Amino acid sequence: MPEIPEIETVRRHLTEKVQGKIIQKVEIAREKSLNVPGDIFAASITGQQVVSVNRRAKQIIIGLANNHSLVVHFMLEGYARFFYAGEEAAGTPSVTLTFHTGEKLSFFKLTLGYLHLAPTVKLADIPELAGLGPEPLSPEFSLDIFRQRLSERRAMIKPLLMNQEFIAGIGNVYSNETLFCSKIRPERKTTTLTEAEQSKLYHCIRDILALATRLGGVYEEKFAADDILTGGFEPHLKVAYRTGQPCYICRSSIETKRVGGRNAFYCPVCQR
Ligand SMILES: [Zn+2]
Structure with missing residues (x-):
């Protein structure tokens, strides 16, 4: 299972490659990985710009312009893969987001993991992030x-x-x-x-x-x-x-x- 260094690495990549881009299309192969029905999920995030990418514990929080966030937990096997425009998107992703640039972000093997849609509130108020201990790399962790x-x-x-x-x-x-x-x-x-x-x-x-x-x-x-x-x-x-x-x-x-x-x-x- 990815831990802080691995999730931070994904967060850095997402910030570089995905932040500022607009989600144009959503493909869902594994609706079970979501917390809302697939059509509602797709309708809620289509046309939205990615405005932030954060991490808390082993989870990534992708903030959208409509004050909603995607909370991603890879658990044991999950991972994210970015495909450039024109690049063949290999494999069988659980969920794929296509951006206005033609680039794609696919989430694979979310069998135990998830991709949840949540209103953007303070990170501590997102139910998926409740009850977590301190971040070991934060200045507050003395x-x-x-x-x-x-x-x-x-x-x-x-x-x-x-x-x-x-x-x-x-x-x-x-x-x-x-x-x-x-x-x-x-x-x-x-x-x-x-x-x-x-x-x-x-x-x-x-x-x-x-x-x-x-x-x-x-x-x-x-x-x-x-x-x-x-x-x-x-x-x-x-x-x-x-x-x-x-x-x-x-x-x-x-x-x-x-x-x-x-x-x-x-x-x-x-x-x-
Ligand atoms: Zn030794």
């Missing part, structure tokens, strides 16, 4: 706030990092990477973390998410034919999906085990 929130929980640290009510936008890949960076075992209880470990973890979260965002994350689906950004962080992964390969620091084999129902990847020597 070390003090992180410590305070940790002190209110008694949980294993890796599942907690992936809990969207605790912090928004972190999933399996970056919970593994930030715990390796801070030398903390994924199954450690929050109550056992020292102040130094809490501080290290906080800075690892900020640094890794920021670097991964700058480098285009690890998401493998390209946004457009000339996309050279997406996936640029992949060579920088230290533990995620590296089971059996040597740790870059101590050369021990990276191990994997189930923690909180998900695969944890860790170095048995570096992480304590």
